[in-house]
Amino acid sequence: MVPPNTFTGAQLDRAGPRRRDAAWVQERLHDPASRTLAVTRDGILVSGEEEPQLVRLPLELIPGGAGTTVLLGVEPDGSALFAVDVEHVHAHRPLTPGARVLGLREAGALLPQEVGGLAAYASALLGWHRTHAHCARCGAVTDVEDGGHVRRCPVCHGEHHPRTDPVVIMLVLDGDRVLLGRQPSWPRGRYSALAGFVEAAESLEEAVAREVLEEAGVTVRAPRYVSSQPWPFPSSLMLGFTAEYAGGEAAVLDGELEDVRWFTRAEVAAAAAAEASGTWEATDAGATLLLPPPLAIARRLLDGWLAGD
Amino acid sequence: MVPPNTFTGAQLDRAGPRRRDAAWVQERLHDPASRTLAVTRDGILVSGEEEPQLVRLPLELIPGGAGTTVLLGVEPDGSALFAVDVEHVHAHRPLTPGARVLGLREAGALLPQEVGGLAAYASALLGWHRTHAHCARCGAVTDVEDGGHVRRCPVCHGEHHPRTDPVVIMLVLDGDRVLLGRQPSWPRGRYSALAGFVEAAESLEEAVAREVLEEAGVTVRAPRYVSSQPWPFPSSLMLGFTAEYAGGEAAVLDGELEDVRWFTRAEVAAAAAAEASGTWEATDAGATLLLPPPLAIARRLLDGWLAGD
CATH class of the missing domain: 3.90.79.10 (Nucleoside Triphosphate Pyrophosphohydrolase)
Known part of the structure; x- marks a missing residue:
């Protein structure tokens, strides 16, 4: 029996219908039970040398200068999980003691199956935002909606979805x-x-x-x-x-x-x-x-x- | 036996490696044996009432105000086949006598299997150009390259491919x-x-x-x-x-x-x-x-x- 493919198996309810409700997403952003993963261009924040674990941070620890925040979904324990682009803040001041950036390939190789899936999901979604801030139709800067799963153009009203x-x-x-x-x-x-x-x-x-x-x-x-x-x-x-x-x-x-x-x-x-x-x-x-x-x-x-x- | 899916089966060499050669594409554009399909937002140009056929026009018949021209590939007889967006010119002056716009769904239902595949390919590629003239990374207007299979940003050098x-x-x-x-x-x-x-x-x-x-x-x-x-x-x-x-x-x-x-x-x-x-x-x-x-x-x-x- 061949094992499942790496980067599959994230254990998360993506909350597709609920994330369209902006009020619900806002509540999750301010819920003390919510956590966020932290992603850079080079990988994802983990702690621990021997058995690295994804760093799940309370949202209030994310400084103001951080990049886009997206809702990944709801974890099995009912808490919301976000991912934030810390490219521009982590290098200046580590977000949490002992955390380091693990490359996504290494994450896939070292982390348990379903955790690798989460890392891939967070990286893919934030990578899309990093390279798709503008409307391909008219060039304007677009707004983030649906917990980060849509970018909408305020000028031509084009709706843009993550690219696969x-x-x-x-x-x-x-x-x-x-x-x-x-x-x-x-x-x-x-x-x-x-x-x-x-x-x-x-x-x-x-x-x-x-x-x-x-x-x-x-x-x-x-x-x-x-x-x-x-x-x-x-x-x-x-x-x-x-x-x-x-x-x-x-x-x-x-x-x-x-x-x-x-x-x-x-x-x-x-x-x-x-x-x-x-x-x-x-x-x-x-x-x-x-x-x-x-x-x-x-x-x-x-x-x-x-x-x- | 279930028949093949509609919109598959185009009989065409997409000439992927060759279309990266701009000189080769230019030669095909000026080759009198080359032909082009003509596409609008609403469908594709056909002639004939009973058994509609895709209109294949010599490229010199396309007026200057027409939209993007893309290389679809090389047909079984060795001639190059292009597709051109005639949205803004066909309504003013029919490109060829008796031609009419057939909706893509109707094209899929009425045309032979492989012809429906060609119509889908032409529509998909020109639809992408119609909605992706700008660089999603920086907002600049991008240039068409590789016979229309790439758009490249002259400002940030981002390379953009048709979206599927x-x-x-x-x-x-x-x-x-x-x-x-x-x-x-x-x-x-x-x-x-x-x-x-x-x-x-x-x-x-x-x-x-x-x-x-x-x-x-x-x-x-x-x-x-x-x-x-x-x-x-x-x-x-x-x-x-x-x-x-x-x-x-x-x-x-x-x-x-x-x-x-x-x-x-x-x-x-x-x-x-x-x-x-x-x-x-x-x-x-x-x-x-x-x-x-x-x-x-x-x-x-x-x-x-x-x-x-």
């Missing part, structure tokens, strides 16, 4: 072998699933076929959806597929990858075993396969394939 | 019955699948569970992806699921629906049969089920369920 960019990511399978690609910036030996943004008016299945053909010159059939994963760097939603090889010679085509090649199931299994036992080594020839990290849905797809799911 | 909003749409199944909902604005008797936008940092499976709980007060398990459909009104991507009923009493909760209720397989089958034979009638009691139109993925999901897929 769907990305297809796929294992191309041909019997006992899988097609993987490599980006030039990756650590030596690393290969991972092909991936790309879904384009305008394209089904997921069409995006899978187009990306594989564009990146690797290969045609596929029978795309099969496996699972999905939020990937808030800054706002992607990874949609994991397998697809069957149909034809063509695998080759690098579009310049984003430096190599594409087939790996046998035995090679992938050996790479997973070497990693698990700590015996993985980069060779001078660079031939030893380094799998994508467990954080990535690509690894879950490969683990699922190895497990025969 | 993922929406989950799901049949909640409980043995031989299905949970459907009804919006107040719909024709009498119509019920359809529950649906809602995927939120920031949420997996598709989490979005399915959240939306069903928010809209109908019901919990689900085992969400299963079925298929996807571009829904360019203006930029949604419908992600069709089934999910198994787990608990709760179905009731309207969030104000978007006016009713949610269970229908048996026999009721859904009777509605499909009545529609097919032209015997469907609204009763005074409003109790006769009117299924969503074949255009909608909700109908494909229901047809698939009836067919036992």
